[in-house]
Amino acid sequence: MFTGIVECMGHVADIQQQDTSTSGGNGWTVTVGGASAILGDCHLGDSIAINGTCLTVTEFDADTFKVGLAPETLRRTNLGELKVGAQVNLERALSAGTRFGGHFVQGHVDTTSTVLSVTPDGNSLWFKLQPADARLMRYIVPKGFIALDGTSLTVCEVHDPTHAGPWFTIMLIAYTQSHVVMPQRKVGDRVNIEVDMLGKYVERVLAGSLVDDDSAASTTGENASAADVATVSGVKRYVDTLVTRLVERRLDAVLQK
Numbered sequence: 169m170f171t172g173i174v175e176c177m178g179h180v181a182d183i184q185q186q187d188t189s190t191s192g193g194n195g196w197t198v199t200v201g202g203a204s205a206i207l208g209d210c211h212l213g214d215s216i217a218i219n220g221t222c223l224t225v226t227e228f229d230a231d232t233f234k235v236g237l238a239p240e241t242l243r244r245t246n247l248g249e250l251k252v253g254a255q256v257n258l259e260r261a262l263s264a265g266t267r268f269g270g271h272f273v274q275g276h277v278d279t280t281s282t283v284l285s286v287t288p289d290g291n292s293l294w295f296k297l298q299p300a301d302a303r304l305m306r307y308i309v310p311k312g313f314i315a316l317d318g319t320s321l322t323v324c325e326v327h328d329p330t331h332a333g334p335w336f337t338i339m340l341i342a343y344t345q346s347h348v349v350m351p352q353r354k355v356g357d358r359v360n361i362e363v364d365m366l367g368k369y370v371e372r373v374l375a376g377s378l379v380d381d382d383s384a385a386s387t388t389g390e391n392a393s394a395a396d397v398a399t400v401s402g403v404k405r406y407v408d409t410l411v412t413r414l415v416e417r418r419l420d421a422v423l424q425k
Contacts, residue, residue, distance in 0.1 A: 170217050172270035172313075172320025174257040174348050178203040180250050181232055191227035196237040198250060204231045206260050215261040215275065219349070220318025220360045221245050222261075222275025245277045246317075246358045255349050257318045270320030271313040274365055278304055280358040281316070284335055291342040293351060294324070298335045299361060305334045306371075307363035314338065315362040319348045374410065 181201035188194055200218065207228055210216075214225045216233065223235035242248040250256070262268075281297035288294075297316075299305065305326070308314060312323045316338065325337040345351045353359055 169262045170222070170259050170270075170273040170275050170318070171262055171266070171268055172220075172273040172315045172318060173259065174319055175259050176203065176205040177255045177347070177349060178258050180252050180254045180256060183250065183252060187236075189227075191234055193226070193236055196242065196248075197226070197234055198237060198247065199227075199232055199234045200256060200258065201232045203233055203258055206258055207231070207233060210260075217259045217261075217273075217275045217318050218256050219245070219247065220257065220273070220275060220315050220362055221247060221277050241277075244279065245360050246280050247360075249358065255352065257349050259318060271315075272365055273315045273318070273320060273362060275318075276362060277360045278362050281361045283353050283355050283357045283359060285355060286353070289339070293340045293345060294337055295340070295350070295353070296335050296337050297359060297361075298333065300358075302334050304361070304363050305336070307367040308336050309367075312367075313364045315360075317349055317360050319344070319350060 178200040179202050180198060182197075182199040184192060184197045186194065187197040191197075198218070206216065207230065210225060210228050210233065212225060212228070215222050216225055216235070217223070218235065221241060223237070223241075225233050226236055227234040237247055279299055279301040281299045284296040284298055286293060286295055295316075299308075308323055308326055310323055310326050314321055314323050314336075321338045321340075323336055324339055327333070327335045340348075340350055350359070
């Protein structure tokens with residue numbers, strides 16, 4: 169578990185697509201340097217988020233550490249595009265005594281978003297982004313949380329996902345610009361995103377309650393399913409169903425007294 173408050177920026181010191189060393193496991197590995205600030209209490213097997221991706225330390229010294237990238241990680245994130253020398257956001261897993269300054273970030277990247285525009289606004293920067301998977305837009309709400317390359321940020325604007333070309337915006341203040349990699353992103357670059365996990369859990373619980381309740385099917389005229397709920401119209405329809413059912417039950421309880 170992470171907070172989205174980047175502790176430091178490191179740099180990619182080495183990339184091996186077929187690392188045959190003991191710590192490489194015969195797979196794709198990345199070694200990050202300039203990380204001494206977060207390695208003082210490091211142990212093998214610890215979790216460190218690189219650009220918002222939770223990864224396992226397989227080797228480390230005073231200034232560098234190595235992680236392995238699974239095929240799924242390479243498919244879902246932008247880490248496969250890293251080059252030697254590139255800067256990366258770094259954050260250790262949350263400890264019990266740490267101040268919680270961001271939001272709940274798992275380090276499980278949902279997809280990437282493409283930068284559509286970068287617009288200065290005084291000493292701030294506005295970024296407009298479009299997720300590769302438009303279905304994730306239902307979890308992105310104005311003033312809600314989102315993690316971009318592991319940085320906890322506040323969503324500013326959200327374009328209706330039912331229209332063509334869904335997008336959302338975030339703003340970076342001057343301080344954040346000097347402590348994360350986001351200002352280096354250009355139009356067309358891909359950024360890792362993790363949406364607020366609380367929204368996913370709420371959706372799952374809601375979908376489960378409706379699927380398990382036959383009255384949902386009778387009220388809507390169709391069987392509810394997780395796939396049905398996983399749409400904007402589906403969420404509205406089934407929320408309406410749930411509210412109606414709860415009101416009816418409450419009225420029944422009152423009339424029986």
